[in-house]
Amino acid sequence: MKAKLAQQDIRQYNWYFWRFFIACFALFVIMLLLIAFQVFGPLPSFRELENPKSDQASQVLSADNQIIGKYYIKNRTSVTYKQISPNVINALIATEDARFYQHSGIDFQRTFSIVLYNLVGKKQGGSTITQQLALNLFSERSHNVFKRVIQKLQEWITAVKIERNYTKEEILTLYLNTVDFGAYNTYGISSASRTYFNTTPDKLTPDQAALLIGMINGPGIYSPINHPENALNRRNFVLRRMGEEGYLSDGQADEYKTKPLGLKFHPIDHNDGIATYFRAVLKKEVQKILVDKAIFKPDGTTPYDLDRDGLKIYTTIDATMQKYAEEAQKEYMRTLQAQFNAHWKGISLWKTIPTFKSLLDKGMKRSDRYLAAKQQGKSDDEIKEEFNTPSKMNLFTWRGDIDTVMKPIDSIVYCKMMLRNALMSMDPTTGYVKAWVGGTNFEHFKYDQVKMGTRQVGSTAKPFTYAVAIEEGFSPCMQVANEPVTITGYGADWTPRSSPSETVPGVITLRTALARSQNWVTAYVMNEVKPQPVADLIKKMGITSNVPAYPSICLGTFDASVFDMTGAYGVFANQGLWTEPTYLLRIEDKNGNVLYNHSPRVVQAMNPQTAYVMTYMLKGVVDEGTGWRLRSKYGITNPVGGKTGTTNDNSDGWFIGITPQLVTGVWTGCEDRDIHFRSTRLGEGANTALPIFALYMKKVYANPALGIKKSVDFAPPKSGVTITLDCNAYSQQQKGTTEVEKKLDF
Structure with a gap:
């Protein structure tokens, strides 16, 4: 009897077990069916399985096929x-x-x-x-x-x-x-x-x-x-x-x-790697192209996301030259900042710079700390108290970032007294930008000074006026008395100043006047050729900022970017052709399909002979003028032309150097123009900008793999040169002409 009960219990338990198992299995099958029919949410479609979504960083590739940066979430x-x-x-x-x-x-x-x-x-x-x-x-x-x-x-x-x-x-x-x-x-x-x-x-x-x-x-x-x-x-x-x-x-x-x-x-973020400023500008450019050109994904409606879609962005930047440019900046700016600090040591900024209080107030109101405090509803008095209360902060120095404790208002003073610098280097024949250094440290100072910022160009504008003169038949050997000139007819009479210590006395040639950056002779030439043709040429050479047709533009009173000025000087090195400075070549999707190709614009800005004569005049700046320290101090002996530039009160220092294969523009100055070197000896472009060009070029020339050769000189135009460049021969020609004129008069 007990055996029968035991067998019944076992069968009963087995029946319960199998019912439970079958129920669980049925439930499992039902759940699978419900999930398969997407009752609990969508499953990936066939298209999604074929093209699975995974956020991919877009890559920025250099001309030598190195990844120089990424954009990503x-x-x-x-x-x-x-x-x-x-x-x-x-x-x-x-x-x-x-x-x-x-x-x-x-x-x-x-x-x-x-x-x-x-x-x-x-x-x-x-x-x-x-x-x-x-x-x-x-x-x-x-x-x-x-x-x-x-x-x-x-x-x-x-x-x-x-x-x-x-x-x-x-x-x-x-x-x-x-x-x-x-x-x-x-x-x-x-x-x-x-x-x-x-x-x-x-x-x-x-x-x-x-x-x-x-x-x-x-x-x-x-x-x-x-x-x-x-x-x-x-x-x-x-x-x-x-x-x-x-x-x-x-x-x-x-x-x-x-x-x-x-x-x-080596953790990677957007502040790391080379060409950080360039990459920030490029990102905005690519995003603008994707929108303006209406470039969509294959479905025709979905826009590309630069941070997620794994695009490949091919640029003209040469990773090696970019590295050299950044090294040159770091090497010299450390020295120049020390000069600047020593120059201002013990001098009251408040007493020496009348606008200093206003500059600090503006700097405070533009700061992230101020904007965050405003969003929190704090009053101006509360914010000022906060700015005068010491707190922990991280500061940039040329020896590395430092953690310190200071008043936020003092940190603004510190940043205002930091010199900034920008450099762009390009191939004048193709317009390809090889190096782009938009500032001194992207993590601390985000503003790009190559393309986004404009500053007064000073004497780097003088070659534009001389180029118009050459185009109209003037010779570099033409002699002019270096004396004050007053230009009338354009509003108030204008008479430029000339520093007595820098004025070359007597009668000098146009080549010497440009080489020694003489204001009076430049004004004389402007009075001869008139402002409008000069302004027209400047615009034709790619300057996009406002250039009013006033006589003072011959001395560079207008503002322009390093990007535009470097591109403009490329005209001199490229036989009169302005080739649009180009840094973006093409954009591809993650599968290699080309989404965008860039074709640079080309403009015949001046005739080839004028451009060639201007290279002769710009070489004079280096051979015997304000750019002489390229030869004397830095030992650069090959054919190089260029022009220094120093603006009012030494607020901006420029040097733009040209070789047949490379044109490089350099600018140095503080964030605010009212803060600057107090002496031209220290604040001139020959001291603040030229050395960076020199250090950069020495590195470039030392690497034969880059193909930038010292031996190459500017080639004369195929049609020949009718303007006499030998000033001794020119003097003989002028003397002969005078003799003939005397005889005819007789």
Whole structure:
């Protein structure tokens, strides 16, 4: 009887068990069907599976095909399977999904044996690589238990679909391009390799690969920066798994475990790398092009997102020359700032600069601290008290950033007294910009002074007036009395000043007048050729800022950017052709399809003979004039022309140098024009700007791979030169002409 009852109980329990099992299975099937029919939310479509969305950084590429910067929300750059070291693949499979090549997206054997795996020491997560990829690409992990169960089933369905659409190699590549590696928005194996080891994914060694793969399950707790001991233990676990799965021998695994982490940590953000100012300007330009040209994705309606769509932006910047330009700036500006500080030491800014209080007030109201306080509803009195209360801050110095405690108002004084500098270098024949240094430190001073800012150009404008004169038949050897000139007929009479110490007495040639930057002779030439032709030529040479047709423009009273002025001087070096300064060549999508091509404009600004004669005159500036220290101090002996420029009160210092292959403009000054050197000896362009040009060119000439040759001189026009450049011969011609005139008069 008892045996019968026991058998009935067993059958009853079996019946309950199987009912429960069938119910669970039915529920599971129903849930899968509901998820498949997207009752709990949409699943990725076929199109989305073919084109999975993953934010990718757009790359800025130099002319020598180096990545000089990125634009991103997530710092991610995709690579191909062949660009990934086998060590990375092996580490990933050994640690995350040992049966990756055997399953089709869902590993049921793995799913039902997680506990067993952990008991025997082979730690395995519940998701296959394909399932993790589905989560990375199409959703974000939910913290709600019920939603997470639904999401897990969605991952299963998506994982199966992924396996049907992609090969195993493609799945591994997609996965490694999407995973999060923690520090500073580092996504994908390419960015991780660069950030943690300053290398590329194909060069990762087994221990490096193990460290990075070990971070995947916990970028925070396994961070080699914040938790190096955790990272080391995790790396060694991955190496052990690689040994157990046969990817490394026991001896190799043990050897790699003894190695230190070996980090070459270089976090990447938008303030890092070269050409930071250039990249900021370029970003706005590219965004404007995408909108203005109505460039959309293949669907015809979705606009491109520069920070997410992995565009490739090809530029003309030469990474090596850019590096040289930044080095030259840093090398000399450190010295010049020391001169400036010593020059002002012990002198009251409040008493010496009448507008200083106003400048500080404006600087305070433009600061982020002031704007934030205003948003908080604080009164001006409260804000002023805050600005006079010491606080912690980080300041830029030429010896590196420093953390200090000071009053915010004093930090504004400090920044106002920091000299700024900008440089642009371009090939005059193509217009290609090779180097662009928009300021001294992008992290601290965001304003670009190459293209976005304009400053008074001073004597760098003088060649424009002389060029009009040459075009009208004047000779560089023409002699003019260097004496005061008054020009009338344009409003008030205008008589330029000339410093007695810098005035060359007597009668001098036009070439000498330009070389020594003589105001009176320049004014004489302006009076002969008139302001309107000069203003017209300036505009034709690419100056986009306002240039009024007044006599004073011959001395550079108008404002212009380094970008425009450098482009204008390219006309002299390029036989009269103005070629639009170009820094953006083309834009491609992540698949290499060309979205935009740039074609520079070309204008015949002056005839080739005039341009050639002007190169002869500009060489005089270096050979015997204000640019002489290029020869005497810096030892640059090859054919170089140029012009220094110094504005009123030494507020701006310029030097624009020309060679047949390179034209380079340099500007130096403070943020506010009222703050400047108090002596021309220190504040002139020959001291504030020319040395940076010299240091830059010396570096360029020292690298033959750049192809900028010392031996190349400016080529005369094919039609020949009818203007006499030999001043001795010119004197003889003039003497002969005078003799003939006397005879005719007789």
